[in-house]
Amino acid sequence: MSPIAVEKKKHTYEDYLKTPEDKRYELVNGELIMTPSPTPNHQRISGKLEFVVRKFVTENNLGEVFDAPCDVYLDDENVVQPDILFVSKDRLDIIGEKNVMFNVV
DSSP states (O other), rough: OOOOOOOOOOOOOHHHHTTTTSSSSEEETEEEEOOOOOOOOHHHHHHHHHHHHHHHHHHTTTTEEEEESSSSEETTTTTEOSSSSEEEGGGGGEOOOEEEETTOO
């Protein structure tokens, strides 16, 4: 008997929006990936970095800083949640009500 090839379903942003809110997912090349919670040390370091970046950005009126979880929509098959995200004031229009859309030019 020969093996049967199983085609993986490509997920989209619409599928991503249906994931449970109590779990953290990213959508990478159409694959839904559940990401584990960060460790306390990771959060400690990320928080300190975010504080320094936010202070600099605010004092110099450079734009906005976000921390996770915040959806960054790259395209219909790629949505990520970076730990820290900077959006320059020249690109503030990419910030939507539900996500930041980096594919907007």
